[in-house]
Each structure stands twice: as structure tokens, then as C-alpha cells.
Amino acid sequence: MKKAVSLRISAVVALCALAWGAQAAGPQPARKRAAAQAAPQEAVDRMLARVFRAAEVRSRVTITRSDPFGGPGERSQGRVWFLPGRGLRYRSDEKGGEDIVVDREQRTFLVYRPSEQVVYRADWDRAPARMRQLIEEPERILEAKFRAARERRLVGGVWREGYRMQRATLGDSLPSVAVWIAADPGTGLPRWITAGGSEDSIDVEFRSLTILPKAVTGDLHLSLPHDVRTEPLDPRDLLPGGESR
Amino acid sequence: MVLASGCARLPKQSSGSRARDRFLAAYAAAHGPERGVAAISVKRAGKGQGSARVRWAANQESLAVIGYVGPTRALDASLQGDELLVLVRHYDVGVSGKLRREEGLDGRLLRFLATPWDFGLPRVRGALEHAAIEPAGGGWRFQGGIEEGGRFTLELSERGEPRSLSLRAAGERGQEIRVRYGPERNYTAGRIPGWIEWSFSGSVVLLTIEDFAPVDASKIRYRPAIEPEWRMLALDEPDGSALVRWLLGIDEGGTAEP
Numbered sequence: 001m002k003k004a005v006s007l008r009i010s011a012v013v014a015l016c017a018l019a020w021g022a023q024a025a026g027p028q029p030a031r032k033r034a035a036a037q038a039a040p041q042e043a044v045d046r047m048l049a050r051v052f053r054a055a056e057v058r059s060r061v062t063i064t065r066s067d068p069f070g071g072p073g074e075r076s077q078g079r080v081w082f083l084p085g086r087g088l089r090y091r092s093d094e095k096g097g098e099d100i101v102v103d104r105e106q107r108t109f110l111v112y113r114p115s116e117q118v119v120y121r122a123d124w125d126r127a128p129a130r131m132r133q134l135i136e137e138p139e140r141i142l143e144a145k146f147r148a149a150r151e152r153r154l155v156g157g158v159w160r161e162g163y164r165m166q167r168a169t170l171g172d173s174l175p176s177v178a179v180w181i182a183a184d185p186g187t188g189l190p191r192w193i194t195a196g197g198s199e200d201s202i203d204v205e206f207r208s209l210t211i212l213p214k215a216v217t218g219d220l221h222l223s224l225p226h227d228v229r230t231e232p233l234d235p236r237d238l239l240p241g242g243e244s245r
Numbered sequence: 246m247v248l249a250s251g252c253a254r255l256p257k258q259s260s261g262s263r264a265r266d267r268f269l270a271a272y273a274a275a276h277g278p279e280r281g282v283a284a285i286s287v288k289r290a291g292k293g294q295g296s297a298r299v300r301w302a303a304n305q306e307s308l309a310v311i312g313y314v315g316p317t318r319a320l321d322a323s324l325q326g327d328e329l330l331v332l333v334r335h336y337d338v339g340v341s342g343k344l345r346r347e348e349g350l351d352g353r354l355l356r357f358l359a360t361p362w363d364f365g366l367p368r369v370r371g372a373l374e375h376a377a378i379e380p381a382g383g384g385w386r387f388q389g390g391i392e393e394g395g396r397f398t399l400e401l402s403e404r405g406e407p408r409s410l411s412l413r414a415a416g417e418r419g420q421e422i423r424v425r426y427g428p429e430r431n432y433t434a435g436r437i438p439g440w441i442e443w444s445f446s447g448s449v450v451l452l453t454i455e456d457f458a459p460v461d462a463s464k465i466r467y468r469p470a471i472e473p474e475w476r477m478l479a480l481d482e483p484d485g486s487a488l489v490r491w492l493l494g495i496d497e498g499g500t501a502e503p
Contacts, residue, residue, distance in 0.1 A: 067300055068466065069465060071280055071458065071460075
């Protein structure tokens, strides 16, 4: 069960990355104004294109998950590195959190748990299929047709202009979700994403999102203490015929 | 689950029957639906250790549990009497069906073992009412049977708080599960142990409870939406049964364990 649950965080990474985006080329004011006037579909396409066509994107993320039973939500923080075509990394800042790397070139899928002093290693093709698709074929995300509509929402006590996207491509643990995305008004880069289903919702805030002109492949390198053990991670073997998503 | 608000510290009882009455009044009283949040760590024999977080909500014989790793919803499970539903979201796979005691999966026993501080479940309360009680280690010891489910021993501290529970499932191959109760804490819904530890088949599961509160019964969903592309197995299929046994840590041919 440990191996299975270890992988779930990777799906959140996929969710974060899938939801990334910004206007086409830069955060210049003129472009922002143009984007604001653009049709919702076009504006969202521009948002997504900027991230998925980047050499690398780095961001701090705050993820808040609601309690389906009505209790208080739960917040966690971490960092994401996304290198379209190459790989993806999510590192939790929480105590006992994981550091997950999917590296297409190295053909590896690594889950490091500092609390256990173990790095779980698997081949690239054992990484969740949605993550692999995100890395291998970011263009497919851009080609997907979202039904976007303008919608204002209250975020942290402030009304934000954003777009409601009705498409269930985000997979992960909320398959039938409605997604709302809004750009940071200062940079034009994506800042807030909410994915909500009938039972619960997840809010992701990208802080300090940076688009790099050149990928730093070292960002996908795990710096591990020398006494860390390596164990195999082969999640699909846990279930006959199971397919990681 | 517990606890009427006035049971902060129970006085030492002078006789077994008084200790029983006091325990039933404090720990087996009727209560409304409740929810909780906890950290869970699982250590399986020879397989290292894992951890996750769980949220649960329970109402009478029904229980819904959601497991998370980080902020990601990883697993849903529900139990309504003998009806079990498990969804492993990451794999888009699930299993549902009726648990059968003769196949080593007793739904109602599982329900109690999932929240073993909830002595108010009718079947459990009934067992306690009929159990033998004797002094033990400065406290008290209940011994009895839960219908056909198995034999149990419940030990109370000097103050009448649950300290440990041992349950041996019925049948020749009935396995034993042990439960240890941590010191009690005050929560919104009452006093319950701050942690619970289950031991069985070389595995140890520790639940550290962070939040325990009343819940609106209408917010408890036992049947989450199932996507059309998910692979749903029946519990009476070999794959479905194997999945449930793997999740519950049950050896083939063994008996229900949490």
C-alpha cells in the first residue's frame, strides 16, 4: 500500500502542471490588456502555451484540499520544476513530504521519502501515464479544446478574473472536475487554479512562477544523503492489469 | 465513540458491575455522526513503513474513509453493514460487494475494528453487557464473544479507560488482532484516545488522531462518483477479493483485519 500511496502525489503534480499557463510570449502590459480582451478560449490557450512551450518552469505551490465531510481543509506547500519534453519534479516542503522526479531522458521515476531514508526507483514507463503524457506530449494539452468561460471568483478575499474550463482531462483524483484558472495580475502568469468536483475541491496557487529561457536539467537531480537506501517501485505490479494514471 | 462530555476522568470503581455500568455509560452511549482526521503509518513485516493521512466519517454501522498522500486523494472506502466499496483512484480501479464472514471477511467486525474506541455499536455494546469482568492490573478486564465474530479481551485502566483490546476471530485459523489505546484527548466530539495502534500478522498500524468532531450526516457520502472508464471489480471475483485482502493486510485464507 505504501508504494501505491506514494504515487498519488505525482498525480497532483500532474494536476498542477496541467493547469499551468500564461499568455503567449510575455508579461508585457500591452499583451495583458490584449489577453484580457481576447476570447476566453484564446486567452486560456495562450496561458497554457506559455508554460507548455517553455524550456523550463519553476514555481512554489500551495495546495489546499477541502474536506469532503465538511471539516477544515488542509494546506501543503512545495516546489515544482517542469521541463516540457524532459521531466517533472515535485518536492514537498512539508515534514515527511516526498520528492518526486520523472525524467524521460534518464528513463527514471523516483520517489524519495526523507522520513524513510528511502528512494523508490522505477523505470520511466512505470510513471503515471498522465505525467508521462504531460512531459512527452505537452502539445496535446494545448490541442485539447476546453470550453472556457470568463468567471470571477473570490480568492483570498479578493475578486479575481479568471476562466472556468469545463473539461475532464485533468484526471488525477478528481476525474469529473470543473477547473477555474486565473492569471497573476502583475505578471500575467498563471497564479490560481481550482479543480472541484461534486464532493471536494483542490486549490493550487503558483507563487513566484518563473519561466526560464533555458532548461536546467540539474533541477531534476535528487541530492540524496549517502545512507539513503534504494528500493524498487513498481506500482502496477500491485494490481494485476492495473494501469497507472 | 464516545464520550459524553462529562466523563473527563473516571473514578476507580469498586466492583466489576459498577465498572461495567460506568464504562458503558461513558464509552458506549448513543451518539450522532462523527468525522475525524488522522495521520496513519503502516509498518508491514519485512516491507518497510509507509504513511498517509485519512479522513473518516461514521454513522452507526456505516463508515466512509478517504486516504490522502500529501494533498492528493488516493483511496476511498466505505462500509455499510456488509457492503464494501473501495476505490483506488490512482489506478482507476475499485471493488465492491458484500463481505461474507464465511470467507474470512466480517463486515461488522471490520466496522468495529476500524474505530475501536466506538463501543456504542449495538453488537459491541451487547457483547460488553454479557462479558465476564474481573480485576486486572489495577483496572478491569472484560472477556467475551462478539456473536460469531470471535472472542475478545478488553482491558481497562484503573480509571476505567480502554487500554488494550485483543480479538481472536472465530474459526480454527482465526487470527488475533491487538489494539492499544493511547492516552485520551479532548476533541470537539468528546474524549477519545489520542492514538490507536493495531497489530496483526507482523504488521503495525498507528493512527494518530488530530481532529474528531460531529458531522452532518448528509455530508457523508458512502458511494462516491465512479467514472465510466474505471475498472470496477466485484468482491466475489478473484481479482476483487485479492485487492481487498491486499488493502486490508489479510493473508489468503485468513481472517478480517483492518
